[in-house]
Each structure stands twice: as C-alpha cells, then as structure tokens.
Amino acid sequence: MNSLIPIMVILPITCALLLNLIHTKERAVKILAIIVGIALPIIPLLTSYGLHYFGGHAPLINNPVLAQGLPAFLTETVLNIYHPAITYIFSSAQQLFIFILGIMAFLVIFTSLNETKRASGVYAFLMFMGTAAVTAILLSDDIFNLYVFFEIAALSQVGIIIASNAERSYETALKYLFLASIAAPMLLLAVAFLLGVSGNVNITDIIYSINTGLVDPQNPVLLMACGLLFFGWLYGAGLPPFHTIKSAVYSKALPHGAALLQAFSVFTFVAIAIIILRIFSFIPLAKIFIIVISLLAMILGITMALMQTDFKRLIGYLAVGELGYIGIGLGLGTALGITAGLFQAVNEALITSLIFIGFGTIFYKTGISNINKLGGLMTENPRLSFIVILSGFAMAGIPPFNAFQSKLLLVQASITAGLPELGIIMVLLSIVTFMTFMKAFYTIYLRPKPSDLEINDKDIPKATVISMVVLLVLCLILGLFPQIATSFLEPFAQGLI
Amino acid sequence: MVIDVQVASFFTAAALIVLGLFAALFIDNLIKKVIGLAFIADGVNLFLVTLGYRPGGMVYIFLPGMSADIFTQTASYPLPFAMVLTSIVIGASTLAVMLGIIIILYKKHGTISASKILNE
Secondary structure, eight states, X not given: OTTHHHHHHHHHHHHHHHHHHTTTOHHHHHHHHHHHHHHHHHHHHHOOSEEEEGXXXXXXXXXXXXXXXXXXXXXXXXXXXXXXXXXXXXXXXXXXXXXXXXXXXXXXXXXXXXXXXXXXXXXXXXXXXXXXXXXXXXXXOBHHHHHHHHHHHHHHHHHHHHHTOOTTHHHHHHHHHHHHHHHHXXXXXXXXXXXXXXXXOBHHHHHHHHHTTSSOTTOHHHHHHHHHHHHHHHHHHTOTTSHHHHHHXXXXXXXXXXXXXXXXXXXXXXXXXXXHHHHSTTOHHHHHHHHXXXXXXXHHHHHHHHTOSBHHHHHHHHHHHHHXXXXXXXXXXXXXXXHHHHHHHHHHHHHHHHHHHHHHHHHHHHSOOBGGGOOXXXXXXXXXXXXXXXXXXXXXXXXXXXXXXXXXXXXXXXXXXXXXXXXHHHHHHHHHHHHHHHHHHIXXXXXXXXXXXXXXOOOOOHHHHHHHHHHHHHHHHHXXXXXXXXXXXXXXXXXXX | OOOOHHHHHHHHHHHHHHHHHHHHHHXXXXXXXXXXXXXXXXXXXXXXXXXHOOTTOBOSOOOTTOOHHHHHHHBOOSHHXXXXXXXXXXXXXXXXXXXHHHHHHHHHHSOOBHHHHTOO
C-alpha cells in the first residue's frame, strides 16, 4: 500500500494541528494523542516498499497516457525520466527507522501525558510536529522538501525546550534558533547550487545528472553545495562545533522531551549523511570529512561528559559522543560499515532515550539535576535503579545489549576497511563512556544521601516505568537477535554503495 | 558600464548574506541580530529568484495555442519561484518565534544585549 507512505507524515501533522485546536480539553487531548501515538509505529509495518509521487505526478516514462501528444523535448530527452513531483522513498531502512521513531514518540508522549499534572495539548502538538518533520526528512527524495522539514523540526525542538519552563530555557531556545537561522539558509543555498548546476531538486535526478556526465563532477559549485550541506548536517545532528548548544538543548528540555529530541538528532544525522553519501560519493574527501567529524564528536562529546555536574547535560554530551560511532560506520563507506553505522543509530536512539527517561525519574522525585546535590537514591526505588544501570551497560556496549552488537560490527568494519586504528579508538572511548556513566550512577544512587536532599512522596508514574521496560526489552531483543535489525539495513547499505 | 541584471542580483544576494552573517555574529543587539538573520534568508531567496530569471523571458504559463518551442526558449524557470514562496513563509514563522522569545527575554532581563542575556 504505497498510499500509506505520505500518511506517515500527514497523520502526525494532522494530529498535531487538532491537538492545538482542542488543547483545553484534557481528556480529548489524551485520547487523540494516545490513539495516533499507537498508530505511528504500526503504519510503517503495514506499508509496502516503493515510491510515492505527490499529486500523482510520476515521471513521464511511467505515465505513457500523459506522455502521448507531449512535445519531443519532454518525451525524448532526459526530462522523460526526471521526477516532476515531490517524491518519497520508502525502503527497508526507512521502515525500521520510522518504526523505531514511532515507538519512541509514542512512549515519550505516553510518559509526558502521565507525568504532568495536566495534559498539555500544545506540548503534544510540538512532539507530533517534530516526529512528522523527522519522518519526512527520512522519507524525502527531494532536497528542498528536506529543507522545509529541517526548519519545522528546528522550530518544534525550540518549542519543546521552551515548554519545559526550565531556568534559562528561553535563552537556550533563542541561541538554538539563531543557529538554525544560519544553518537553514545555508542548506537552502546548497539546494540552490544543486538546482543551478543540475536544474533539479530531486536527489535521484541530481545523482543521475552527475553519473551520466550531464553535470561535470569537477564543477566547483558542486563542492560548495557539498560544504553547505555538511554545515546543515553538523547543525541538525549537533556535531562539533554545535555539540555544546545541542547538549544545552537536551539539558533544558524535560527528560522525556530530551529523549525525543535526541532521537530527532540521530535520525536527522542519518538522513542527511545518507544524502551526502548518495550525491557526493565521487568526492573522496566527503567520506574522510564524515570520519574526522565523527571522531571529533566522539572525543569531544565523551570527554566533555566527564566534566559535567548536571546529569541531563552529561547524557547530552554522551549522546553527541555516540553519534560519532554512527558517523564512522557511514564514513567507512563499505556495506558492513554502513550497516553497522545504521544499526548503531537505531541502538543509540533507544538507549539514550532509556537513559534520559531513567534519570528523569530522579528529576521527578527531587527536582534536581546537579549530581553533586544527589545521593543515596538506590534505596528509593531499587528496581528502577537496576533498569538505569542496565541502560548504562547498554550504552557502553556490554553484552547482551544491542550496542554491543553494533559496536562489534563497527570494529569489524573498520578492520576490514583497513583502518583498525578506528576500532581501537572506538573500544577505548566505550570504556570512557562506561566510566563516565558509572561515576554519575555512583554519585546519584550509591553514595550516602546528602542531609539536605529532599525527596517528594510522589510515586513514579506507571507510564514512565512501562516506557523504560519497553525500551530495555527492545535493547535486549536487538542485542540477542541483531539480525532483526541488520536484515532491514543490509539491503539498503548494499544499494547505497 | 552596464551591469547585467542577473550578475548584479547575484552580487546583491552575496552582499546580503555577508552583511547578515556579520550582523548575526558580531552585533550585540538582539533585534539587530535578528535583522541580520533575515538578511541572510533574503540573500538566499534573492539568489534563488535570480537563478530562475531569464533575460527577456516570459512568464512560465503555457497558454492554449502557444508554440512549445517558443515557450521553452523564452519562459523563465518556475521551480525557484515556488521554492522562494515556501522559504519566505518559513522565514516569517522563524522570525516571529525569535521576536516573541526576545520580547519575553526583554521583560525578564530589562535589556536586549546578547552578551548580557545569552552568556551563561
């Protein structure tokens, strides 16, 4: 059912707009948000692979009835195969990513509706809008459509930060929006350059033009477009030099909001990196640049996490560091490397969300995110503490969790690609990640409770516990049966090279 | 010396982007920063419009009875114009959100100095 492809974007957008309209009616907001939230992961499972042309405007070669009687300059030239409409591509990798994004959006919305005293339709609107935007970024084969949803995702993220009402949330939101207002026009300029040299905004058509020599690959305008696209990628994913603002964004959002925000970053990272690899695969420097930036993200993210005293910011930096693993896999450019990188993306999105929601329970009970003011919380809820430490094991890549499988694949990929040094760095940084996490866990849960620490009597909502358990089970399933994910990702990676 | 309209527009677009970047990075006043950011977006929009411009061209509407050859030889390229319209709408929304946040920050801090408000 290819008609379901646009529904994956249209449904959350429509739901978001309706939630905004009925935001005062709490019960209606809850029911609508939960129903659509459940539908989000189900739709990609029901959708068959293929293309969707908006307005039904397929390329002329696929539309012989329309092509009849049209002038020769349309039917007998390359225009015959070009895509005249916005096109969405839905393949196995998109299916897995959108399924995981849907599950996370549902769990986060489910948690937020139960954690807050009064369900906020506006907050749910922002989360659905962001989910729709990132889904569109994953699906779009049209680089201008990507720019539009890139902006919508940025605005939704700003809204989610502001909605937290945390101290200095407005300041962080404005900084993030300032950077978005530079990065988005740069992305549009890249689109304009690509349009200028190829006459197209459809990614498949641009690649065709380059591969068939219609566009000279040595054209310096293409290099400039590549550079600008990289700039948009760095901003969208929160890679250096934007890692500081990205971790600040995570720290100002509510913990469940931060969980969704990091998922947005991971999937935006993957979507734009794949576009860069598809269009600019003929530039060897592009892959090297992806690897260098990824290494920088890993080293800066993980070492800066060591120095943090705010646990939300600490997880934010760890999330930036984990992005580096994905980038290394993609930058290697081999089928194994790309599969491993994409698998790591799925795993990172799940694990970091689990950690954000898990540590969020501390914030819920104490209202404090400074780890130096916390302590002795193991006795408060030993079961939840156990889930949190398991999430730390998962992030560090300890078996039997999912990140072990993806990090093992990454090391294998770096060795087979003739770059074993990358494998060594990844293993070492995984150890540092584990140390950082354990330091925070010890300070928050295991050391004696500070005398001035006040813990409220509120019980952790069941929705939060259910979300954590579901995410942990997903991590375990993907760790024990990695072929569930890799079977979706391998064909896509093969197609990419 | 007569400068070609298209070339002049490209230079204007580049000037707008550079000026905007300068304002966004180096000016302390938040409102002026926002104006600079609007300049960047306007510069890129002008660049796109200029891409679609065709000297001596005609509007890209294929009317009944019109020769296809004449149309292809003279019509301007419509895609950039459609893109610019979308970009303007998005830019206006972003601008509105930025200005809204600045109003709240002004009420909170009593200033619109970026160095005083944004530096933690």
